[in-house]
């Protein structure tokens with residue numbers, strides 16, 4: 001199965017292919033805010049920041065943000081298209097975060113953790129740069145909790161390709177726990193409003209910026225897009241179903257608080 005090459009053509013279409021609406025940003029800001037320390041400003045790390053889809057919103061909501069991103073194409077797109085006075089983007093990766101110890105109050109990993117190959121090292125780095133009491137917000141899928149996505153059913157073996165990118169929740173908790181982080185009780189579920197129509201989602205999906213679509217054979221992608229187009233032709237203006245989205249939250253114990 002091919003991996004996702006973010007320095008290939010994907011970075012050109014990523015921002016358009018993965019665009020979010022204002023209602024969706026508001027729902028994410030609310031969900032993040034519920035798990036972060038209450039004081040403001042907070043220093044934030046957007047790890048695997050990509051084209052900067054979340055960094056400016058994090059800066060507006062919580063305080064200054066550093067976006068760390070290994071792909072030059074993705075990072076340069078972020079610098080060009082999502083400039084913000086309280087955001088700076090740095091080259092780096094989860095395995096080598098270019099920040100001092102205890103530099104940030106939270107770290108957001110938004111659909112980036114499954115790309116990290118050195119997970120033990122990445123978890124240790126995240127624990128290192130978090131302050132005591134700091135929080136890891138890990139928006140990810142888990143292979144034992146995969147959602148039944150209305151559009152994915154049209155792609156041959158789509159569900160298998162999707163699940164193969166992820167690991168079970170218990171394994172991810174174990175990796176972060178081994179680095180000294182403590183899980184928030186229970187997996188967080190973020191209720192996303194239905195902000196788009198099937199037609200809008202189809203136009204984004206056909207740009208093939210989702211890793212699941214990148215990793216399937218070209219023939220399966222084409223077959224799925226054709227089948228999906230037939231459904232969307234009938235229901236172009238129908239709102240997509242609401243989604244209940246998984247997010248793992250872990251925190252770095254604050255010894256001083258005990």
Ligand SMILES: C[S@@+](CC[C@H](N)C(=O)[O-])C[C@H]1O[C@@H](n2cnc3c(N)ncnc32)[C@H](O)[C@@H]1O
Pocket residue numbers: 006018047048049050051052053054068069070071074092093094095109110111112115116117
């Ligand atoms: C699906 S994109 C998500 C980007 C952004 N967080 C968002 O939600 O739009 C995954 C990102 O993870 C980055 N990535 C890949 N390997 C990584 C690593 N080892 N450490 C940090 N980020 C990594 C990729 O370059 C890519 O920009």
